[in-house]
Amino acid sequence: MNREFMLAALEEAKKALLKGEVPVGAVIVKDGKIIARGHNRREERNNALSHAETEAIYEACNVLGSWRLDGCSMYVTLEPCPMCAGAILTSRIKEVYFGAYDEKYGCFGSAVTMNFPGGFQTPRIIGGYMTDFCEGLLRDFFKGLRK
């Protein structure tokens, strides 16, 4: 666990915010170093696959030259949606720290719990890590939208 990594994910989230995107950011860490970063750019890219986590996974696979992200940890500011939770399982990320809980779409316990007996190994999940920072950013964004 390392606060710096979540702060880096928050920096990514701020990049999304500056583009008017829902502010979510993620980093992937291997052997104590950040190897990939991503932020939500669904509107910018007009692409449903361009969430923070999938952007980071795409980059990490390129960096490692493998679809298996064994030994990698993800730090992400929001609890992953089903697509991103699935991408985390299928890429074999070993642990996930997430900030804000997502009661509506979160797939690591809030809306759905992903459980595949005899299938994927479930990563270690640490929810609510540095949640105040992560929630604050999202709250401010949605408050701005309602103005």
Add this chain to the structure above:
Amino acid sequence: MNREFMLAALEEAKKALLKGEVPVGAVIVKDGKIIARGHNRREERNNALSHAETEAIYEACNVLGSWRLDGCSMYVTLEPCPMCAGAILTSRIKEVYFGAYDEKYGCFGSAVTMNFPGGFQTPRIIGGYMTDFCEGLLRDFFKGLRK
């Protein structure tokens, strides 16, 4: 419903097979026309995101210039895994025809049922469509691996 669309998805699956990939193929249809195709190329691209469905969704978003695939149907030879089922929900595909059931990873009823009350609208799901063709292709592939 149209057999031609599943046959086109099977053609995609055969492209994967020829590359030594798990043979899964998908097409996306809008207004009675195929607008995007995809096949599993996870090994070829060394990328965890390169499943048949996500490849097709990526292309369909590019074709339509939007992350919202409203009014689109997907035909896919295998029941979608969590990542792909999530990508289908988040891109708002309205219906999915899938061929073979996947007891281990399938997220439209077999291993997990995706249900998000107050969240995503669940697409119309038609499972087991032309299942013999789709299962046969997968069975032959895995039989070959065990030889």
